[in-house]
Amino acid sequence: MVPSDPVEEAVGQAFREEWGQVVALLIRVTGDWDLAEECAQDAFATALERWPRDGIPNRPGAWLTTTARNRAIDRLRREAVGAAKLREVAAMVDDVVQVSPADSDDVPDERLRLMFTCCHPALAIEARVALTLRTLAGLGTGEIARAFLVSEQTMQKRIARAKQKIRNAAIPYRVPPAHLLPERTPAVLAVLYLLFNEGYTATTGADLIRRSLSAEAIRLTRVLAHLMPDEPEVSGLLALMLLHDARSDTRQDAEGILIPLEEQDRTRWNAPMIAEGIEILETALRRREPGAYQIQAAIAACHATAQSTADTDWPQIAGLYNQLARYVPSPVVRLNQAVAIGMAEGPAAGLLLVDELVASGTLTEYHLLPATRADLLRRAGRYPEAAQAYRDALTKAITEPERAFLRRRIDEVS
Incomplete structure (x- = not known):
């Protein structure tokens, strides 16, 4: 060597x-x-x-x-x-x-000023992410463009427009005053979480996982947590990222096909990262200022500390999703809650909630809606219906690893 x-x-x-x-x-x-x-x-x-x-x-x-x-x-x-x-x-x-x-430990707040400026609500979300990667993480324009599957020229224009918007709109280069922090911090956290999610489960392209993006998101969130130690939601987001990222090495097989949570080799999960995530989460929860990221981290902790799918505290996870829906009243949260209820009370109970979401028409292009319904039907032994639902999900899935997984499931239930 x-x-x-x-x-x-x-x-x-x-x-x-x-x-x-x-x-x-x-x-x-x-x-x-x-x-x-x-x-x-x-x-x-x-x-x-x-x-x-x-x-x-x-x-x-x-x-x-x-x-x-x-x-x-x-x-x-x-x-x-x-x-x-x-x-x-x-x-x-x-x-x-x-x-x-x-x-x-006495870190000046220059990076904090820069982070809040890059993530100003006046900028489009795509521009916030690109500008954060460029200025705070030091990624080249070509790297950012490849990460989000656009041309380098397109990304260069996106970043240039963001900088021009900051100049023309005279967006202040500062940490917002105390009375504006509650409304501005979520914009920063949203950018960091979007960045992490794009690395953890890519929305487009041939790769399911882009470790460079999730690693940068964790690194930047560590900086933010260090600079804002009294913000429990910042700590909650960092804990959430760590608990998810601890499973990254087990989420694909040798051929790159997605491995669902229940089939992952838990002995290969990153135990030190899980321990760190739980410690950070417990510290945040002690402040008794609950928020969406802390609740999501608590859900991730339930999974990360369970010895198997059967040992997982599914009723607690279902209850946590119910709490999360108060902060994030989205159909995606309800879909995840349906999975937990299906595991806690049986597939039929989960299917009732999923079918309500199908009837509402709110997630018509979201491939995980038919995929979740297919999985519950498979667990219920209703294989022909499950096969059709998996085929529906296959038409909507974008990344090849997810499509390969769905094709494998179709073969299993057919």
């Missing part, structure tokens, strides 16, 4: 830990998003050149911030901006760069 380059490892770690902080500082002072990203990129490129010769600095984040600041000063000087702006940039990190965020 070829030994890894310590400098490349150090730069890679610094990129993961410091990119968002460096860019956030530069954006705050210069107000120029493109300049901030370019100078940050230059700083990391310079690190690859100089660290092999000069050694890895004790505080990589401070070194990178100073280098990016100097590059920004050079650029602004060449562009003949005002002297006041140059002085502001020159002094921008005098009281910050002495301590790297990775070295201290």
Whole structure:
């Protein structure tokens, strides 16, 4: 095995830990998003050149911030901006760069400002996700485009429009004041959860799981939880992600076909990640400020701690879904509740709820509605009806792993 380059490892770690902080500082002072990203990129490129010769600095984040600041000063000087702006940039990190965020719990809120700006409600949800990945996670435009299966040109325009909207609408670069936090934090959490879900169960394409996206969502949520430790819903979302992600390695077989929860090898679930998720959730619940993410994490914890499907506390899960419906009154929540009731009280009870959803016409294009109905029919031994429902689901499923799973089920009940 070829030994890894310590400098490349150090730069890679610094990129993961410091990119968002460096860019956030530069954006705050210069107000120029493109300049901030370019100078940050230059700083990391310079690190690859100089660290092999000069050694890895004790505080990589401070070194990178100073280098990016100097590059920004050079650029602004060449562009003949005002002297006041140059002085502001020159002094921008005098009281910050002495301590790297990775070295201290006293993390400046620059990334928090950036996160709330990227996720401002005035931006379209697609733009929020793209801008968050670009500025906070440091993903390239091509990477983001491939993740969401659009052309690089399309994604480039999407990001450019988002930045232009921020400028033209004068969206403030700040954490909202206390009285606006309750209405603004959910927008940030929604973006992070959407990002995680797209990685955990892709909505399009050949791959069911895109680990890079779910990993970035977890990393950014950790940052947010660290910066907002008194927000239980932030902790609830982080716990939810960890409890789900702990099962990722068991969700597909060697051929890439989806493996349902009841058939997964629970001995291969990530036990330390489950333990961390439960600890975070219990800490959040002790604040007695329940919310949708905490309830969903509690449901995930019921699954993660059960030894088998038979040992799962399905009545408790059904009750938790009933609570969740008060916060998220959506037909998808009711569909999940129907599954839990079907497991707790028998397939017939679950089918009653599913058939109500079918009659309502609210999920006509959602492939999991006929797939859930098919599974309940299969459990009830009504195989011809189950086969037809699986075929209905197959016409609506988008990802190939899910389609392959449905074809396998059709063969089983036929």
